[in-house]
Amino acid sequence: MNNSSSDRIVTALRDWIASAPAGAQLPSTRSLVAEHGASPVTVQKALRTLIGQGVVESRPGVGTFVCAPRTARPHDYGWQTSALGAPRHRLPHISPAMRTAPQDAIALHSGYPDKELLPERLVRTALARASRGDAALSRSPAAGLPELRSWFAAELGAAAPAGVSSPAASDVIVLPGSQSGLSSLFRTLVGPGNPVLIESPSYWGAILAAAQVGVRLVPVPSGPHGPDPGDVDRAFARTGARAFYAQPSFTNPTGALWPAAVAERVLAAVRRHGAFLIEDDWAHDFGIDADAAPLAARDDSGHVVYLRSLTKSVSPSIRVAGLIARGPARDRILADTQAEAMYVSGLLQAAALDVVTHPAWRTHLRALRGQLASRRDLLAAAIAEHAPAAHLDAVPRGGLNLWLRLPDHTDLPRLTRDCEAEGVIIAAGDDWFPAEPTGRYLRLNYSGPNPGAFPEAARIIGSALSGSALSG
Template structure:
């Protein structure tokens, strides 16, 4: 008896299609049901898969046929050169963190956690409930669902907690960064930014056309004196930072530095754009957003749920007070109009389930085990890769390599050995100050970390 799954039928038909001439007719649904001893629904699912892959085409009332493939020919797009003109700005290259890889490679480059670290059961149940609700047919408010906005406000808390009206729901934090850089900074104006810093913020700044002013930072954050001098020298009115479990360094600002930075932005009449991307990824420390200690609108706070809930649930919350909030909302309306009500409903459903807190507690333990496994393996097999600080949260290790390291050659050598790594250059808004690797310990196959570290160590020895 044949396997009853549609995948088995897809594989069998794909093999048949590959050897059949274009236009050949596939057996009827009844014939396939008899041949594979499955239900008509299973056959139909298999045929829909093949149609989606462009291998076959259906003709209603006639049958299903092998699709005719158009002959390939080069196209002339030269006319577009004159129509487009020169780009107004050269955008940074796409970061390695977004690259997809084959399953047989050990992926240490990604910016996202592995599927087994996500609340999959909660997400699937939330989508099922949302499909039965009104959100699938209704248009959501421009600022977001009131219940989700209230949740973000309550989560931030603080001495003077924000109101739900201070919160705007965004389609992911990346679009929020572009909006903030447009509305709070503006093209050709200076923005202070930690160096190294999140590559997505560097990309968003390039798209908007703001001038980045790098501020050196490390595991314990930037030097407040250097930050003060930069505010004075440039006249900047905004500073972008990740005070908690920074990407890529994993750094976390101590309370004294947080107070000093808050005093500085107030003294200079500036905004602190606080990107709390790793709020749900604490390991040995709890997140302590600076926005919870600000009631005068100097801190504009951004928190995404995409990495902790699901990459398919691109939902983030932004907290801003005063006229800045109105200007930000106007820009969001012009860019996206509103965020999918279904995705908002799913996000709210997941984070308000009692099992969400249980999941976060288990996640803390899993991240700790993975972090320690990778750090220990690197210390044993790649001692030349120096880990300046073991992060107390986040998803990444930030490794300093010997200055003479040929970084491009190292990355290629690692991939040839079956390990994909991310070169640290992508995280610098100006010239890199050294040779670095950013390795994600939340990716798949943690049992392969020792083997991956051995490959990195061997590549370092040869680079």
């Protein structure tokens, strides 16, 4: 029997329960099977649903009975105010980009690719294979599986220019996703109360991690071609910061890819000030018209600490990332991550390794490039046609997002509400600024589901912009 049969029985029983006294016994499973023409499995599923809802209770060997109604009463948690005290750091709210959208909505807000852009067959096969291996029952080494660490090192080493030594597997630490890595890096390389430079706009998750640790963010303006290296140099000199968090390849949210000259000058400033560059290579696998160009591949002196996640490109359920650091910094980071999480699930590491070392992985990435290109171009063209007031400074050469500048008088909260009322979920750009926003922006994800609906979504956004979403 299908789910609708179970739901039908649940509805019928709830009607019966509504007029039954507390403690009344429900008809037996056999009676319900006969009454509803359903299988015993379907009836049992309906009963489990009702038990989960707290309206009936099962007494083994006796039967199923209507629960006594519970009188709702307000709870007083005021005592916790004194026990908890004031928070040391007030954390920003979780970004709307993490919202789960209604099934029938056009979702342009998320930071994750749609399921059809993932290597589904490889992931399912890898998880099944890993579950049958030793990784399912054994503890992983604290720094990660040696084979996966070697893969991360080799991937970065392949981009190293002549004269720069490639990283070794011993430089790699495997993490349970990049978000935990950011928290660890801010704790170990910066420390609470100390300044860290950050591009503005930048990844909201990094802003959240910094707030969690209590580091002081120093915004550095960053545009379609990255930050001005002179601004970076002056910010280091002015603040005494010892780290700069950046995304040189397809920055989230702008999609910027730093030109080689900018990358070299920023790296020179980092070295000159004896600082670290925390490089978040989140979009390494999402190049479209260009490939990611990690700065870490140009540095073998330990100034660049490199972070690459597989969560978005392999599967959101495989939260595995690699962090590459050299020298004492690596030892300090490993001690922190081990204290925080002990080790990363060997099962997930084995599955991730299986996927990225399979010959079909490269084939998948080549096809993904074309799929992202067509989605990006479709959404960009639709916005240009139906929402010309939303200005795209530059078409991103990779990544997952369009970063749109809106008229200065746009009422962003009202715009998002108006669009959502029409079935389009969008992400206002304010969350990507570490300080006050410098304008009104939208971040639209072109890798989400149902790209055929992009023109309709653009029409709705354009209508909202030109109508009720504008104030003043």
